[in-house]
Amino acid sequence: MDHSDTGLRAVCKSLTDVIAPSLPADDPLAREQLGLIVHYLGFLRSRLDxxxxxxxxxxxxxxxxxxxxxxxxxxxxxxxxxxxxxxxxxxxxxxxxxxxxxxxxxxxxxxxxxxxxxxxxxxxxxxxxxxxxxxxxxxxxxxxxxxxxxxxxxxxxxxxxxxxxxxxxxxxxxxxxxxxxx
Known part of the structure; x- marks a missing residue:
């Protein structure tokens, strides 16, 4: 069984729930880039099949x-x-x-x-x-x-x-x- 979708979902959740809160509040570029990464990984999940x-x-x-x-x-x-x-x-x-x-x-x-x-x-x-x-x-x-x-x-x-x-x-x-x- 392929677990690519589950893996990508877990990565997105980790980035959103763990990494995002640990970013410095005074670093809007890092927050923006993280949002773009999560968005692109979600897009990739939607196209995986x-x-x-x-x-x-x-x-x-x-x-x-x-x-x-x-x-x-x-x-x-x-x-x-x-x-x-x-x-x-x-x-x-x-x-x-x-x-x-x-x-x-x-x-x-x-x-x-x-x-x-x-x-x-x-x-x-x-x-x-x-x-x-x-x-x-x-x-x-x-x-x-x-x-x-x-x-x-x-x-x-x-x-x-x-x-x-x-x-x-x-x-x-x-x-x-x-x-x-x-």
Missing amino acids: HLHARERFQLADARALAARVRDAAQDALDTAALESAIAAADELLADPWASTRDLREGTARANHAVSEIVQSAPGLPAEASRRIALAVIAGTEDRIAMERAWYLPMGLDPAPAEVPPLEDLLRRHAGHHETAAK
Whole structure:
């Protein structure tokens, strides 16, 4: 049985009940920082059960972006690194036992391959560069929605009512990476 949630709850309680009262009254910065720490640990507790699904989402999203950029750059640049990253992402996404670390590494690989193409785009003919830029822009909607949903409990979003439920976003990419690039 995983006791991560219980452990984080106990840490928050200890910080609040034991550490906070022992802080000097004339140290508002320490009190403020402690409050931020407790708040962030509470946020982390609320997201603990979704960490692996988030990594799967991020890999599927990075794979979809890599496919869009590959299609946009195909006639202008060598897309072998993108092809390789897409194939690796497909393997990981098809594997229900892929570790969180492997998913994270697959995401980094796909994002790096996209970054290499994007950095080369300014030296291309205007139309090719434009296609690549539009492919990147088209691939940001889900990523931004996910970031907004993930951090919603922090209370910083200016329009929280517009944020789709986290679970809906996580499910959207769960096992359906083939359609994510459309």
